[in-house]
Structure formats: structure tokens, C-alpha cells
Amino acid sequence: MKVLSIGWINVHRALRDRTGLFFLVALPLMLVFVIGAAFGGATTPVVGVVGDAGALSAEPAVQVRNFPDESALRTAVEHGEISAGLVRTNGDTPRLLVRADRTGQQLRMLVTTSLTREANRIAAGEFVSAHTGLDRTTALSVVDSVRVAPVEVRVSTAGRVLFPEGYSGFDLGASNQLIVFTFLNALTTAAYLVETRRLGVTRRMLATPTSARVIVAGEALGRVAIALLQGLIVLVGSALLFGVRWGDPFGAAALLCAFALVSGGAGLLLGAVCRTQQQTTGAGILLGLSLAAFGGCMVPLEFFSPVLRKVAFATPHGWANDGFSTLTRRGGDLFTVAPHLAVLVGFAAVLFSLGAWTLRRAVTR
Amino acid sequence: MTVLSCSGLRRRFDDVVAVDDVSFTIAEGETYGLLGPNGAGKTTTISMITGVLERDAGEVFVDGIAMSTHAIAAKRLVGYVPQELALYPDLTGRENLRFFANLYGAGRERVDHVLDVVGLTERAGDLAREYSGGMKRRLNVAIGLLHEPRLLVLDEPTAGVDPQSRNQIIENVRELAAQGMAILYTTHYMEEAERLCDRVGVIDSGHLIAEGTRRELVERLGERDRISLLLDGDLGHATAVLGAIANVRGVAPHGQGLELVVDDARECLPAVLAAISTNGVVVRSVEVTEPNLETVFLHLTGKALRE
């Protein structure tokens, strides 16, 4: 397939370029790490609860989120939205679902300790009430009034760890980096397309028994493939290296594909319009960074004024950003992000049509 | 059999008419040279023939297939070696060839074959940007040969290369022509055109102003071969003897000797020398002048081919 040949040659060239690879692989993952490390301590782990949270809601080290039923809770744990879920229905033994990651293990300890302490308090209350004749509530308040000074333990850290203990803030930066770099690198690698045209390779392709339509489609495919690769590197890399949670996998995959289409389309248009490689890189960085800023990838959308929020949702970045937030923070799935997907695909369609038309004109004159 | 036939080719860029009413044909096994100064319209003509530039008027047939209606089928028969080095510098020679082999629908074995033809087999795994200028040119030519075209179009394939690569390219072209490929060749270099081309078209300001073999063009201008002799002895007698030889059109005194105007200097030189030596005249030096394409060019356009 000639379209695949032309598409592949673009990916091949991008993978061969050492400097390009740094921007494609190393830099985005480094940023996920740096931003995660900077904000990591600030977030408290969330435990999902079906039923009565009890003493857990008073625990400073965890945040409780209530779930209507066990299946919703299980899905949330499986998707990594939360690291642990507690099912507590009247009379039954409490059941805890935990993820096999660091936060999950941490929460398991916390929840067990908290539940044990709660059981101890009630047992002590029963004991007081039985021996003094006080009613339960008064007995419990007597128990609560007894203050045990916490045992003082002096802790010092020994050895070195790659990732600080209790690390959990990577999630915050990862989707932003995915959006910023997928778009940015799709634009800057459009310089390959400009080079191909300038060298006369595109004209040469046209001299082969290959129609202009196939050549344009191949170049477009190349742009999308590079964007998709970039997005996958951030998504899979951050999940494997730093345990970043992306929420519903289908929703995340669909958002990634839609945003790669937008990025590829923008790259195609830029590569068709620009005359020199320097122009392409310059315009790519400018556009890539400013759209990222307006789209809420530098400062969270929540901090935007109402006017700026309108601006944000005029950019594909704003939609992708909100889409990923919906998945990771609001428990969304493929259907909840359908509007985001539709808008992104719309952006992509416009960019591709313009890009293909311009490139075809530039090639055939 | 005619492989390429183009007629009435015309193309304008804004207010410049780059090519105007250009027509010519090339037969199987024939090498046709398109000669003209910079900006004459050679590349524009070639681009229309290879189907990479739209024509304002005119038609191109390759093996009877019209470029206007059956572009893909026609392009399958044409190999194109553009003026610029149209290859990916960050891929190896072999990767470049494989890519274009895919586009031409040529097999993998053709890649190895053309590498061998242009003498790049040993460097096939190196990046194209690490090649010397001559090697890049040879790779540029190799791409045009991948699909065994009926017509090979080369646009200044030897511009700025070392003599070794140039000879290699010229030898390649010769062999391909000998195998029956029709060849369209543009160049700045007269010697190349004279070595290679069976027929020549002279193009200037977008017009094809003359066409023919070198000898035809030269004779049309009234230019003749000349033999200048520096002699010791009886010049008067020598004049009479030499004037009697067939093919000698005129004899005139020329400094210390004579100048002969002849039909074909190479052919009649032995007769001239023999005639003189049997008449007691000593030849001190001989100079043969064959009017070349450079002369033709200067005549036709008032310009030197290379500025």
C-alpha cells in the first residue's frame, strides 16, 4: 500500500532523529515526573466507600468518596480513579478492594487501622457501660475523653529512592503533557513534510505512478501516526513508570486517538503552508505553546475566568483537557466524553480538509 | 518505434512564458539532448513530460499512452531523474531506493540491481547525507531506473560532480540506450551532449529553435570542418594537389601553410596527408577543427551555453 509506505517513511525519519526522539520520548516523561514530584505531596489518596464511612471520614490522611453500589466502586478501582474501595453493609464483614500499587497498599494499612480503632472504641464503650451502668452514648463520650498521648517515634530516611514515598501527584501533569506534546511535536515534525517538498521528493513521488491524492493521504497518515505515537508514549510510559491513572481505558484511548487526529491535521496544514523548516518549527512552537496555555494545560481550567474558559473551549486543547479530567477526576467513561470526542473529530475534519487542499495545490501547482 | 512524442507543449508562470509550443519525438534506443542556457525552459519542459507539472497546452504520449488521460499508466513507463537531489538525506541509499521501489511497484531485487548498476552496492547502508556529491547524483539516477522504464528522463544529472561519477553516469546512460531505452537528457556540458546524444534540440527562451544531429545542425549553419596544415615546401603545388581530393571544398593560404575546408575532417585526413607526403612537402603540424555544438549554440542564440 503506497499510502502506508509514505506514512511509514515519516515515522521512520522521526524515529531516526536523535534530537527529535528526545522531544518525543524523554522530555514529556521527564516533565510528567518533575511536575508529579513538585505537586505529588499535595494530594491525599481517595478511598471509595459503599455504606457508612464511619471513622474513616475523620482520618486526615485519606479522602472519602461515596459510591452508590459495589459495581460502580469496583469499576472505579479497576480504572485507577481510586486506589481502594471499602464495602460496608450492615452486619457483614467489611470488604476492601485495593489496587496492587503503592497507594493501594498504603490505604489498606490506613483503612484497617482505622476500622480496628473504631472497633476498639466501641468495645471499650461496651465495657464502660457494662461496669458503670451508664448508657452507651455517655459511655462512649467517657471513652473519647480519655486522651492517650501519642507515642513519639523519631523517623529518619536512609538510602535513596527514585520516587519519594507516598508519591501520587503524577496524574496531575500527565494528561497535560500528553496534550501539549502530542500537538507540539505534530507541528514541529511537520518540518519533515516541508523538507520533503523543498528537496523535490514530493514532485518525484508525483512522477511515479502514484496519484496526488495518495501522496497527500500518505503524508497526512504520517503526521497522525507521529502524533499517535507521541500520545501513546506519554500514556503508556507514564502509566508504567509512574503509575499514572488515566481512568476508563476506552475513553482514554478514544480521546488520545481523537486528539492525535487533530494534531496530525494541524501538522499537515502547517507543513503545507510553510516554505522553510525554520518557519515550521518556529510557528509550531508558538502555536503549540499558546494553544496549550489557552487550553488550560499550563494553569488548570478551574482557575480560569469565565471569559478565559470560553476561549479555552475554542481550542482543541481545552476539550481534550476537559475530556481527560472527566475520566480521571470525575469518573467519566466513553459515553461521558462523547461530546469531547465529537468536537475533537470536528476540529480534525476541518484541519485535514484545509491541509489536504493546500498541500495538493502546493504539490501540483 | 517512437517512445516519446510531445507536441505543442506550453506553460506560463504569471507573466513569464517558460515553454512555448515545444514538440519533439524520441525513438527507442535513441538519446535526445535538450540543450539551452539557464532559464531556457528545459526543466519546465521535462516536468510537463514527466507529468509533475500541469500543461497549459500540448500533449505528451509515452508509447502511445496520453499523459493527460492516462497519467498513471504513462508514468509507469517513465523514469525521472530530477535536476535537484530529490532523496531523503536522513535515510540510507537502500532505504531511499526501497521507498521509491514501493511507489513504482518494483521488486526488492531491483533495488540491489540498480545499486550495482550505479556502483553504490558497498555504500548502500550509509545515510545519503554522508555520500559525496557524485554518489548522491548516482543514487538520484538509480531511483529513476528502478522500474525499468521505457523512457528515462535526466535533468542535468551530472551538475557539479567529480569526473569519476560523471563518467559512471554517462556510461550508464550509454548502456541503457544500447539496451533500447529512450533517453531525454538535458545538460550544460557540450562535451557530454556530443558524446552521448544521437540528436539534439536547442531550446532558448522557451522555444525549440533547432533540432537534429550535430552534423545536421552544423551544416545548416554553413559551418564546415577545417584542416589547418603548417607546411615546408612548394605551397602552390600542394594547393593544386589538395584541391583535387574529393570532399575537399576549398584550399586557402593560411600563414606558413594552408587551410582546407572539408566535408568530414576525420574521413579525409588520411587522404590529405598521403597526397602531401608523396609530393615532397613536409608537414610540420596538423590541426583539425570540427565546429561543435558550442559554435552552433553561439550562432543560434548569441549566447554561450554556460555563463
Ligand SMILES: Nc1ncnc2c1ncn2[C@@H]1O[C@H](COP(=O)(O)OP(=O)(O)O)[C@@H](O)[C@H]1O
Ligand atoms: N515555479 C515557477 N514559478 C515561476 N517561474 C518559474 C517557475 N519555474 C520556472 N520558472 C521560470 O521559467 C523559466 C524556465 O525555467 P526552467 O524550465 O527551470 O529553465 P532551465 O531548466 O532551462 O534552466 C525561467 O524564466 C524560470 O524563471
Ligand SMILES: [Mg+2]
Ligand atoms: Mg533546469
